[in-house]
Amino acid sequence: MGILAAEPEFREEVTSAAVFTSNAFAAAPVVVSQRETQLSKMCAVIANSGSANACTGAEGLVVARAMQAACGEVLGVEPDHVGVASTGLIGLLPPTDRIRNGIAMAGRNLTRDGGSSFLSSIMTTDRFPKACALEVETVDGVVRLGGCAKGAGMIAPAMATMLCFVTTDAVVSHGVLRSLLRRVVGKTFNCVSVDGQMSTNDCVFLLAGGASRVFLSPAGAAQLGAALRCLLLRLALMMVADGEGATKVVRLRVRGAANDEDARTVARAVADSSLVKTAMYGCDPNWGRILSAAGAALPRKSLPRVYLEIGGVRVAQEARAVMLTPQAESTLKEVMARSEVDILLHLGNGRSHEKVYFSDLGHEYVAVNSEYST
Amino acid sequence: MGILAAEPEFREEVTSAAVFTSNAFAAAPVVVSQRETQLSKMCAVIANSGSANACTGAEGLVVARAMQAACGEVLGVEPDHVGVASTGLIGLLPPTDRIRNGIAMAGRNLTRDGGSSFLSSIMTTDRFPKACALEVETVDGVVRLGGCAKGAGMIAPAMATMLCFVTTDAVVSHGVLRSLLRRVVGKTFNCVSVDGQMSTNDCVFLLAGGASRVFLSPAGAAQLGAALRCLLLRLALMMVADGEGATKVVRLRVRGAANDEDARTVARAVADSSLVKTAMYGCDPNWGRILSAAGAALPRKSLPRVYLEIGGVRVAQEARAVMLTPQAESTLKEVMARSEVDILLHLGNGRSHEKVYFSDLGHEYVAVNSEYST
Numbered sequence: 001m002g003i004l005a006a007e008p009e010f011r012e013e014v015t016s017a018a019v020f021t022s023n024a025f026a027a028a029p030v031v032v033s034q035r036e037t038q039l040s041k042m043c044a045v046i047a048n049s050g051s052a053n054a055c056t057g058a059e060g061l062v063v064a065r066a067m068q069a070a071c072g073e074v075l076g077v078e079p080d081h082v083g084v085a086s087t088g089l090i091g092l093l094p095p096t097d098r099i100r101n102g103i104a105m106a107g108r109n110l111t112r113d114g115g116s117s118f119l120s121s122i123m124t125t126d127r128f129p130k131a132c133a134l135e136v137e138t139v140d141g142v143v144r145l146g147g148c149a150k151g152a153g154m155i156a157p158a159m160a161t162m163l164c165f166v167t168t169d170a171v172v173s174h175g176v177l178r179s180l181l182r183r184v185v186g187k188t189f190n191c192v193s194v195d196g197q198m199s200t201n202d203c204v205f206l207l208a209g210g211a212s213r214v215f216l217s218p219a220g221a222a223q224l225g226a227a228l229r230c231l232l233l234r235l236a237l238m239m240v241a242d243g244e245g246a247t248k249v250v251r252l253r254v255r256g257a258a259n260d261e262d263a264r265t266v267a268r269a270v271a272d273s274s275l276v277k278t279a280m281y282g283c284d285p286n287w288g289r290i291l292s293a294a295g296a297a298l299p300r301k302s303l304p305r306v307y308l309e310i311g312g313v314r315v316a317q318e319a320r321a322v323m324l325t326p327q328a329e330s331t332l333k334e335v336m337a338r339s340e341v342d343i344l345l346h347l348g349n350g351r352s353h354e355k356v357y358f359s360d361l362g363h364e365y366v367a368v369n370s371e372y373s374t
Numbered sequence: 375m376g377i378l379a380a381e382p383e384f385r386e387e388v389t390s391a392a393v394f395t396s397n398a399f400a401a402a403p404v405v406v407s408q409r410e411t412q413l414s415k416m417c418a419v420i421a422n423s424g425s426a427n428a429c430t431g432a433e434g435l436v437v438a439r440a441m442q443a444a445c446g447e448v449l450g451v452e453p454d455h456v457g458v459a460s461t462g463l464i465g466l467l468p469p470t471d472r473i474r475n476g477i478a479m480a481g482r483n484l485t486r487d488g489g490s491s492f493l494s495s496i497m498t499t500d501r502f503p504k505a506c507a508l509e510v511e512t513v514d515g516v517v518r519l520g521g522c523a524k525g526a527g528m529i530a531p532a533m534a535t536m537l538c539f540v541t542t543d544a545v546v547s548h549g550v551l552r553s554l555l556r557r558v559v560g561k562t563f564n565c566v567s568v569d570g571q572m573s574t575n576d577c578v579f580l581l582a583g584g585a586s587r588v589f590l591s592p593a594g595a596a597q598l599g600a601a602l603r604c605l606l607l608r609l610a611l612m613m614v615a616d617g618e619g620a621t622k623v624v625r626l627r628v629r630g631a632a633n634d635e636d637a638r639t640v641a642r643a644v645a646d647s648s649l650v651k652t653a654m655y656g657c658d659p660n661w662g663r664i665l666s667a668a669g670a671a672l673p674r675k676s677l678p679r680v681y682l683e684i685g686g687v688r689v690a691q692e693a694r695a696v697m698l699t700p701q702a703e704s705t706l707k708e709v710m711a712r713s714e715v716d717i718l719l720h721l722g723n724g725r726s727h728e729k730v731y732f733s734d735l736g737h738e739y740v741a742v743n744s745e746y747s748t
Contacts, residue, residue: 022670022673022674023666023669023670023673024668024669024670024672024673024674024675024676024677025665025666025668025669025677025680025693026669052662054662054666055662055665055690055693055694055695056694056695057692057693057694060694089662090660090661090662090663090665090666091661091662091690091694091695199666199670200662200665200666200669274648274735274739274743275743278739278740278743278744279743279744281740281744282743282744282745284744284745286464287464287465288426288428288429288463288464288465288574289464291399291429291464291574292397292399292428292464292573292574294398294399295397295398295399295400295574296397296398296573298398299396299397299398300396300398301398302398303398303399306399316429316465318431319399319429319431320429320430320431320434320465321429321430321465361648361740362740362744363737363740363741365648365652365740366652366655366735366736366737366739366740367737369648369649369652369653369656370652370653370655370656370658370736371656371658
């Protein structure tokens with residue numbers, strides 16, 4: 001159980017924004033945050049781990065609302081100025097008594113430097129905490145940006161992703177925050193894939209307290225946006241690296257696609273392919289599986305000019321193998337053994353491109369996920 | 375290397391049909407079979423394992439044509455009356471000398487009861503051979519139907535699937551064979567999923583030699599179609615059970631979908647979910663993952679009446695957990711430990727339905743696939 005809140009003197013002025021999962025079975029906290037909360041004026045977020053409060057029916061909504069109300073009471077703010085987030089097992093209702101006590105305790109222990117204890121309160125299968133802070137020198141003055149995230153499995157593109165909480169001391173309108181957040185999430189969290197799953201509980205909250213007293217102009221807001229992109233990409237990559245049982249992060253760039261839809265479809269198909277992921281785990285530069293996954297995603301297309309590079313080594317050209325020099329062979333071997341691998345897949349069919357980060361699939365993934373609820 | 379051929383006296387009369395993968399990087403043998411072969415008059419098929427002859431460029435086409443020509447020569451038939459199929463590693467060109475010798479030897483050793491040696495010649499990572507034969511009492515007389523298949527990994531819906539060879543001694547026109555085959559493949563092979571992959575080499579060949587001298591009427595052809603469906607479903611389920619490293623087969627029925635597209639999308643999303651597959655491997659009735667995968671496939675839909683049954687035990691109702699009786703708990707535990715598990719997911723949203731068979735994902739899958747080419 002953890003509370004993230006603006007300092008008391010700024011709680012009235014806070015602006016905020018959030019994005020949520022589009023899963024049809026969105027969790028109760030997502031429903032309450034999305035429908036019953038003033039998303040432009042959240043001065044705090046209450047989060048719990050252990051129970052996801054998803055697929056819990058009307059009782060789940062009651063509990064999520066109770067969390068919101070209890071947090072509002074502790075902080076002395078309106079309940080609908082508090083966002084709610086949960087993570088954990090689907091179908092489990094958070095125990096009301098423990099939640100209430102936890103909120104009271106978290107409220108008593110709020111401190112300026114309590115970020116790491118907030119972060120540790122929301123971790124589940126995470127192997128390490130994920131946090132990052134930046135100072136941004138904008139044209140309007142220096143502002144700060146800090147974020148933390150929770151997530152390892154159940155992460156995929158095309159979603160508003162896992163739990164992530166970002167704060168800034170800049171003064172920015174809700175409208176600007178909202179458009180920055182949507183754009184940046186699309187370019188960061190939505191470009192990572194651990195196992196092609198979109199969770200019922202994913203959300204990203206962004207709160208701007210205004211403590212810096214720096215009012216951002218459009219140019220300053222754009223600079224904040226650029227920094228936000230760096231921050232969220234950093235957190236997204238930490239999540240990929242922490243993919244349940246992951247041993248490496250693969251950065252796949254798809255280029256030369258006929259259109260954006262093709263680029264996205266191919267990037268996702270390769271990133272989600274169990275055969276590609278297991279090859280990566282085995283340090284096997286099995287380019288045939290990459291082409292096969294891409295080809296399956298674009299049925300009946302003709303792509304004679306396709307080429308593929310792994311770690312800068314061209315392994316396929318015009319849809320067939322390249323004869324590798326002994327030096328290229330040894331580079332490839334060395335590259336595949338690294339914890340970060342770069343793959344470039346050029347479809348030779350246009351100018352659209354897409355990037356995706358994904359983790360490999362090994363024994364540890366199976367071990368973690370076959371024993372989760374039992 | 376194996377040759378499947380009609381008996382010499384029937385080679386002129388054979389009718390045939392075939393379906394192929396829609397992968398953009400279709401293998402050379404698929405291209406040659408699909409574009410340069412008389413699909414209505416194939417009296418033989420030549421197949422090799424070890425090299426897939428996919429992503430092998432113009433040289434690959436030369437080799438596939440050479441296989442076709444050599445087989446035609448051995449049998450004394452036109453090359454374009456011979457289908458070609460390959461399976462094995464992508465990017466590898468079959469060695470011409472060995473192919474030529476293999477074809478000569480296979481041609482010399484053709485026998486009436488050589489089916490099992492043909493089958494063993496095309497196996498790769500298969501743990502057991504997959505074959506089935508049926509007698510069909512049609513209104514027109516008794517005909518026979520026999521088939522064999524090769525495949526374990528790289529199997530997914532929406533494709534013309536792995537290697538499969540079916541023969542019948544009925545007398546049927548090419549048009550009837552073609553429409554029967556397409557319809558039946560859509561209901562059988564396209565309803566199985568091992569790892570969501572569609573291979574570059576998948577194909578199904580159907581040859582009708584006519585040895586029974588039974589001319590099928592439309593009613594008889596419909597009966598042959600029904601038997602063909604049983605046969606291909608049997609072979610498809612053998613492939614799921616042999617899914618690389620699979621320990622169980624899960625039969626998922628999706629019902630109550632608003633339309634066919636929704637039913638198919640949900641069935642596929644659940645069947646391809648690594649989290650669902652690992653839960654199945656761990657004998658964990660983790661219904662939350664099933665709903666989450668379904669919900670991710672239908673973003674923003676409202677499905678308040680959804681329910682889920684595992685092995686006949688209702689575990690979720692109206693998108694939330696059902697309190698299980700001790701008896702239901704023990705039934706569920708027993709059901710999850712079986713090698714075949716039935717899941718019913720009712721979306722409560724319409725009348726469309728879909729069925730899919732899939733395998734679990736365990737350590738053996740990772741072991742097999744991370745060490746394939748190295």
